[in-house]
Amino acid sequence: MNIGFIGLGIMGKPMCKNLLKAGHRCTVYDIMDAAMDEAAAAGAIKSKSAAEAAGGKELVITMLPNSPHVRQVVMGENGIMNYMGEGCIFVDMSSIAPLVSKEIGAVLADKNIEMLDAPVSGGEPKAIDGTLSIMVGGKKEIYDKVKDVFLCMGSSAVYCGEIGAGNTTKLANQIVVALNIAACAEAFTLSKKAGVEPDLVFAALRGGLAGSVVMDAKVPMMLQGNDKPGFKIDLHIKDLNNALETGHGVGMGLPLTAHVLEMMQQLAGDGLGGKDHSVLVKYYEKMTGESLKL
Numbered sequence: 001m002n003i004g005f006i007g008l009g010i011m012g013k014p015m016c017k018n019l020l021k022a023g024h025r026c027t028v029y030d031i032m033d034a035a036m037d038e039a040a041a042a043g044a045i046k047s048k049s050a051a052e053a054a055g056g057k058e059l060v061i062t063m064l065p066n067s068p069h070v071r072q073v074v075m076g077e078n079g080i081m082n083y084m085g086e087g088c089i090f091v092d093m094s095s096i097a098p099l100v101s102k103e104i105g106a107v108l109a110d111k112n113i114e115m116l117d118a119p120v121s122g123g124e125p126k127a128i129d130g131t132l133s134i135m136v137g138g139k140k141e142i143y144d145k146v147k148d149v150f151l152c153m154g155s156s157a158v159y160c161g162e163i164g165a166g167n168t169t170k171l172a173n174q175i176v177v178a179l180n181i182a183a184c185a186e187a188f189t190l191s192k193k194a195g196v197e198p199d200l201v202f203a204a205l206r207g208g209l210a211g212s213v214v215m216d217a218k219v220p221m222m223l224q225g226n227d228k229p230g231f232k233i234d235l236h237i238k239d240l241n242n243a244l245e246t247g248h249g250v251g252m253g254l255p256l257t258a259h260v261l262e263m264m265q266q267l268a269g270d271g272l273g274g275k276d277h278s279v280l281v282k283y284y285e286k287m288t289g290e291s292l293k294l
Contacts, residue, residue, distance in 0.1 A: 003024050017042045060080060089116070093120055093134075095242070
């Protein structure tokens with residue numbers, strides 16, 4: 001398939017590389033030349049602008065930081081909506097506010113351009129090995145056309161409903177992940193404070209009901225003192241803010257989400273916003289003086 005791919009960050013670059021490995025032709029754009037050079041080394045075609053990357057393509061994918069970036073790339077000055085032809089499919093794989101997905105989808109529909117919102121979960125490791133979980137909103141028949149492309153980047157691509165449903169599902173995912181990391185940080189710091197080694201607690205808990213994919217991925221990072229970002233605190237703050245905005249929009253409070261968001265905001269204020277979200281454990285380290293690092 002002839003694909004325009006815009007956004008080659010921590011997630012976008014390996015996702016694009018997996019499309020190339022699967023035999024798709026990818027024309028790429030990113031504001032960082034080094035990211036485009038790396039993609040080009042893997043077989044991509046570099047472009048000088050997002051508009052050039054999108055022009056004349058069957059499928060255009062964006063993987064950008066947040067709602068304003070997607071809105072600007074699609075609908076701003078020199079926006080790609082003016083370069084995608086009728087019948088083109090636009091897939092936004094960024095994690096943004098569902099209402100913005102709906103807004104962009106409505107604008108594109110007036111130009112006979114179909115849109116899917118298809119955010120991902122799994123972080124950089126799963127982006128690299130092509131096992132992301134992809135949550136998709138839009139028309140079912142358009143999802144069916146693109147599903148095989150999704151499965152070049154992920155191990156699952158689940159249809160969730162109309163446009164915006166993908167990002168609503170992703171917000172639910174981000175709430176569960178954030179609260180799970182916070183719970184692990186709190187529980188394992190408690191064990192250390194009470195004199196029980198956290199690696200032994202980890203070995204005991206991971207096979208039981210408390211065990212989870214999040215625990216298996218993030219507690220070893222806490223124990224190793226590894227804060228290399230698979231998913232940054234700053235990005236999780238963005239997602240939880242979108243979750244609160246969405247919750248307030250439908251008349252629902254999210255008290256647990258709000259509390260963990262405040263914890264993350266404190267860490268960002270301490271200069272840790274660019275670190276992996278597993279550094280939530282630092283919140284408890286600062287509180288108790290206990291470090292989980294072995």
